Amino acid sequence: MRIYFYKVNAPYGCFSNFSPHSIQMPPKTANESVSKHWATVEHYYQAHKFCGTKFEYLMTQIQAAPTPEQAAQIGRSCQECYHPDWNLRKCEIMYRAIWQKFSSHLDIQQVLLATLDAEIIEDSPVDYFWGCGTDRTGQNHLGQILMRVRADLQARNAERTVMPDG
Numbered sequence: 001m002r003i004y005f006y007k008v009n010a011p012y013g014c015f016s017n018f019s020p021h022s023i024q025m026p027p028k029t030a031n032e033s034v035s036k037h038w039a040t041v042e043h044y045y046q047a048h049k050f051c052g053t054k055f056e057y058l059m060t061q062i063q064a065a066p067t068p069e070q071a072a073q074i075g076r077s078c079q080e081c082y083h084p085d086w087n088l089r090k091c092e093i094m095y096r097a098i099w100q101k102f103s104s105h106l107d108i109q110q111v112l113l114a115t116l117d118a119e120i121i122e123d124s125p126v127d128y129f130w131g132c133g134t135d136r137t138g139q140n141h142l143g144q145i146l147m148r149v150r151a152d153l154q155a156r157n158a159e160r161t162v163m164p165d166g
């Protein structure tokens with residue numbers, strides 16, 4: 001079975017990074033003492049394009065953006081400003097945020113787990129990296145990450161239900 005999603009207000013809209021599910025991300029380094037709140041996964045993802053660059057001020061602007069659309073607009077505004085390793089980093093950053101989203105919001109965790117082993121596909125009409133693109137031949141990295149999070153949640157939940165011996 002295949003599950004296609006894209007827009008927040010359509011079926012499986014909670015799988016979109018634009019869905020209104022905030023995440024609290026733990027500090028990444030010992031120097032960073034506070035965890036940070038992000039209104040959506042999209043805010044976190046877009047901001048991290050500039051992490052470790054002289055354009056980090058854009059991270060603050062993106063974090064404060066009122067909508068994920070505005071966060072994406074700022075994040076897409078200066079491609080030359082992205083961290084030089086952005087393309088190498090972006091899938092792990094996306095995984096971290098999506099793991100946090102589905103492990104902290106139990107209602108949508110149930111929606112994800114209920115898809116069992118279905119293939120999940122971001123039906124983006126334009127994006128051939130994160131989604132499947134208009135002709136559905138794209139790489140679907142977002143769907144792959146959602147399936148990886150689903151497998152990791154299944155494994156974690158199975159571990160929690162194992163009773164200790166004796």
Ligand SMILES: Nc1c(N[C@@H]2O[C@H](COP(=O)(O)O)[C@@H](O)[C@H]2O)[nH]c(=O)[nH]c1=O
Pocket residue numbers: 006007016017018042045072075076122124127130142
């Ligand atoms: N869902 C969705 C989009 N797709 C999202 O855009 C992000 C990739 O952005 P970028 O790396 O800047 O090309 C990623 O989170 C992908 O899921 N884009 C939109 O403009 N509107 C939308 O409703």
